[in-house]
Amino acid sequence: MPRIIELSTPGRGFTNITREVDRELSGSGLCHLFLQHTSASLILCENASPDVRIDLETLIQRIAPDGDPAYRHDDEGPDDMAAHFRTLVAGHELTIPVQNGRLLLGTWQGIFLWEHRAQPHRRRVVITQVPESA
Amino acid sequence: MPRIIELSTPGRGFTNITREVDRELSGSGLCHLFLQHTSASLILCENASPDVRIDLETLIQRIAPDGDPAYRHDDEGPDDMAAHFRTLVAGHELTIPVQNGRLLLGTWQGIFLWEHRAQPHRRRVVITQVPESA
Amino acid sequence: MPRIIELSTPGRGFTNITREVDRELSGSGLCHLFLQHTSASLILCENASPDVRIDLETLIQRIAPDGDPAYRHDDEGPDDMAAHFRTLVAGHELTIPVQNGRLLLGTWQGIFLWEHRAQPHRRRVVITQVPESA
Numbered sequence: 001m002p003r004i005i006e007l008s009t010p011g012r013g014f015t016n017i018t019r020e021v022d023r024e025l026s027g028s029g030l031c032h033l034f035l036q037h038t039s040a041s042l043i044l045c046e047n048a049s050p051d052v053r054i055d056l057e058t059l060i061q062r063i064a065p066d067g068d069p070a071y072r073h074d075d076e077g078p079d080d081m082a083a084h085f086r087t088l089v090a091g092h093e094l095t096i097p098v099q100n101g102r103l104l105l106g107t108w109q110g111i112f113l114w115e116h117r118a119q120p121h122r123r124r125v126v127i128t129q130v131p132e133s134a
Numbered sequence: 135m136p137r138i139i140e141l142s143t144p145g146r147g148f149t150n151i152t153r154e155v156d157r158e159l160s161g162s163g164l165c166h167l168f169l170q171h172t173s174a175s176l177i178l179c180e181n182a183s184p185d186v187r188i189d190l191e192t193l194i195q196r197i198a199p200d201g202d203p204a205y206r207h208d209d210e211g212p213d214d215m216a217a218h219f220r221t222l223v224a225g226h227e228l229t230i231p232v233q234n235g236r237l238l239l240g241t242w243q244g245i246f247l248w249e250h251r252a253q254p255h256r257r258r259v260v261i262t263q264v265p266e267s268a
Numbered sequence: 269m270p271r272i273i274e275l276s277t278p279g280r281g282f283t284n285i286t287r288e289v290d291r292e293l294s295g296s297g298l299c300h301l302f303l304q305h306t307s308a309s310l311i312l313c314e315n316a317s318p319d320v321r322i323d324l325e326t327l328i329q330r331i332a333p334d335g336d337p338a339y340r341h342d343d344e345g346p347d348d349m350a351a352h353f354r355t356l357v358a359g360h361e362l363t364i365p366v367q368n369g370r371l372l373l374g375t376w377q378g379i380f381l382w383e384h385r386a387q388p389h390r391r392r393v394v395i396t397q398v399p400e401s402a
Contacts, residue, residue, distance in 0.1 A: 001162065002231045002238060002266065027267055028269065030300055030396055032164055034231050036240030038180045043356060046306045051341035052352055058338050059353045063197055063331055070192050073185035084186055085193045088177060088224055090356055095229060095363060097270045097302050097394045104270060104394050106304030126231045126238050128164055129267040132270065133295055133397040135296065136365045136372060136400065161401055166298055168365050170374030172314045197331055204326050207319035218320055219327045222311060222358055229363060260365045260372050262298055263401040 002128040009040070009115035009123060012079070014053045018103070018111045021127065026101045029132040033094045033111070036124045039083035040115050041090035047110030060086050076117075083116035090114060098129065136262045143174070143249035143257060146213070148187045152237070152245045155261065160235045163266040167228045167245070170258045173217035174249050175224035181244030194220050210251075217250035224248060232263065270396045277308070277383035277391055280347070282321045286371070286379045289395065294369045297400040301362045301379070304392045307351035308383050309358035315378030328354050344385075351384035358382060366397065 005020060025031055035042050046052045064085040067078030074080055094111065097104040105111075115121060137158060143149060159165055169176050180186045198219040201212030208214055228245065231238040239245075249255060273288060293299055303310050314320045332353040335346030342348055362379065365372040373379075383389060 002233060029267060030398055032229055032231065034229070034238070036238070036243065038178060038240070038243060044306060044360065045356075046352060049341055049343070052349065055339050055341050055349045056353060056356060059332060059336075064193060068193075071189050073183055073189050075183070081186065081189045084180060085190060088179075088190060091225070091359070092178060093229060095300055095302070095361060097300065097396045099270060104302070104304070106306070106392070109304065109306055124240070128231045130164055130264045130398050131267045133297060133399045136367060163401060166363055166365065168363070168372070170372070170377065172312060172374070172377055198327060202327075205323050207317055207323050209317070215320065215323045218314060219324060222313075222324060225359070226312065227363060258374070262365045264298055264398045265401045 002126045005125050005127065007113055007123050007125065009113065009121050011120050012115050012118050015113045016110050017113050021111055022103055024127050025098050025129065027131065028099050030130050031096050031098045031103065032128045034126040035092040036126060038087050039117050040113065040123055041087050041092055042094050043090050043112050043114055044094065044109045045112045046108050048108060060089065079118045086116040136260045139259050139261065141247055141257050141259065143247065143255050145254050146249050146252050149247045150244050151247050155245055156237055158261050159232050159263065161265065162233045164264050165230050165232045165237065166262045168260040169226040170260060172221050173251050174247065174257055175221050175226055176228050177224055177246050177248055178228065178243045179246045180242050182242060194223065198223065213252045220250040270394050273393050273395065275381055275391050275393065277381065277389050279388050280383055280386050283381045284378050285381050289379055290371055292395050293366050293397065295399065296367045298398050299364050299366045299371065300396045302394040303360040304394060306355050307385050308381065308391055309355050309360055310362050311358055311380050311382055312362065312377045313380045314376050316376055328357065332357065347386045354384040
């Protein structure tokens with residue numbers, strides 16, 4: 001069965017979830033991570049310098065500004081529509097190769113949950129493992 | 135064998151294909167949807183408010199404008215190169231967990247085919263299911 | 269076991285790797301390509317006109333400019349942070365259906381490694397095949 005992990009976010013920002021994912025794994029094949037939301041992202045990011053994440057935030061705000069006057073959809077505030085477009089651009093799922101129960105990540109790759117909404121949220125990630133071809 | 139569904143689009147805009155996909159499924163694991171084109175997208179989108187899709191269209195036009203004077207590639211009109219960049223940004227494939235023949239989507243997630251070209255097109259989606267690890 | 273292919277890039281630009289991938293495959297199911305880096309991309313692109321790739325480069329530079337004064341992260345030069353955001357937007361993994369050992373690509377789709385850094389690099393792509401459901 002696919003497993004679901006629930007995570008709390010502190011509002012807009014990044015949470016490194018590499019360890020939470022890694023300990024769910026066994027065998028070899030692919031690990032698929034699926035966020036059941038359209039206003040937060042799952043991304044791989046350089047895990048060394050926090051400045052990279054600050055700059056990602058700066059750049060994405062330019063193309064998905066909060067409270068843009070053109071928005072029709074603002075039911076939940078100025079960050080509502082921005083969050084949907086940020087999710088489209090940054091993605092909401094990852095597939096990562098697994099070998100002997102370990103993620104085959106590059107040295108500098110970490111898995112981050114990127115909360116796009118201003119307020120804290122509970123987020124659900126579905127983890128599915130599939131075996132490699134014989 | 136992978137199955138292929140062919141869909142007609144009415145030109146630029148969104149078509150909800152969640153039901154067409156859901157009825158192709160059985161068992162548990164992952165469902166992969168692959169669009170065999172570089173000028174249309176498969177996305178997950180908030181399925182409640184149509185305004186979200188209107189705003190996605192507004193935002194993507196800012197970063198992939200039709201008929202930009204810088205384009206070299208305009209063989210098929212002002213929307214040709216814009217469609218390729220829109221596809222790069224919004225994606226052309228989705229992988230979604232499946233449990234007992236049902237997509238494990240979040241409450242507000244729907245699957246949409248997003249036609250980026252101005253004219254109607256026929257689009258081919260390859261659906262592949264893979265089983266979860268034992 | 270997942271296989272790893274190592275590729276040399278000539279600095280910023282595109283390398284068509286469709287043939288390198290195709291010859292690694294057998295059977296039917298899905299082929300997953302995973303780049304173990306956060307400053308280069310794997311994309312599907314129109315394979316006929318080189319102008320499309322020139323225009324992709326033009327458009328992505330607008331949203332991920334080199335040497336932007338707002339960047340905090342510039343340890344490795346003006347293209348360092350730009351490369352991370354380009355990777356976020358354009359992606360670093362692909363999943364493609366396979367039938368009888370051949371990629372089920374559309375007529376105009378080719379697989380390209382897109383180097384985002386200015387200097388030549390060695391890049392590692394992890395190839396994993398998974399079987400389709402019975």
